[in-house]
Amino acid sequence: MTAMPEAPDAKPVGAGRQLLFLREEELRLAQDLLFFGYRDFTAGPDAILAELGMGRAHHRVLHFVGRRPGITVGELLAILGITKQSLGRVLNPLVEEGYVVQAPGRNDRRQRLLSLTEKGEALEKRLFERQREWVMRAYREAGPVAVEGFRRVMRGLMGPEARAQLDRALPEAARPIGTKPRSAA
Template identity: 75%
Template sequence: MDARGTAGLLFLREEEIRLAMELLFYGYRDFTAGPDAILEELGMGRAHHRVLYFVGRHPGITVSELLAILAITKQSLGRVLKPLVDGGYVTQTQGRSDRRQRLLALTAKGEALERRLFERQRETLARAFREAGGPAVEGFRKVMLGIMGPEARARIGSRMAGTAPRPAGKVA
């Protein structure tokens, strides 16, 4: 096998690792550019986007669970959550069994914004997945799982079943 084939991947050179780091940087920069522009119009940033995304994915998520996912301090979350609540994007309710818990959910306004942000990124991923094809999408997932720590892998792993890539041209 050639140096770039499967056997060569076992002994990645520094330059290949640096290239991978650049690909991650530029990919993330361009992946977030569309949502960043929308958020900037609203006086928000990526931290707001992350909260909207995870609250939207997990309606009724507790503040503690969100803190664990985002790996930020309660104070940092408070700075991001307050404008989302005050702006009518997120609601907070008390937990049923533990009244100290705060359960978070998106309002209709929050759902609309999260959907708008998602659509911008969905277009980017769908195009990239179509162009790369199923085996590359599966490889991408494996690499991303390999980069994540065990806690993130555990959170994502349960949702990975049944997400085999579709043939090229079938990504929605």
């Protein structure tokens, strides 16, 4: 490839260009965007977590437990899509260090209902704020129409199970496009 001739005014790609080539390039672009975008999206929280001897997995637990206090272990496993052994290795330290509390279920006492402690909420919020700044910048630069498109595409990239989980987890308030939960929970 030639070394960037600095076209000062790269025009939008002409509509009638080689369609097949563009299709391929479109997808290569999507791959790149998702790789870099996701990596940099998680970089902020990752840095905070590293100082605490934690990783991305801890963040996910804090995130989903914070989103649905009283969630059962089984539900969390289903959402995260990992094994209970993997979850245990992350969840146990969070409990031991006082970020998460477990309470026996009222109806089914086998269950351990998870929720965040104040300490857990504080950390989750800290991670959240870091990421908020990052996402807000991207949203602001892109504009509301783009944000709506982003949501549509990301939703499309999710498998059916993940979509269902998302619908279930979402407060009806901020729901994207055609996301009517047909059989709500």
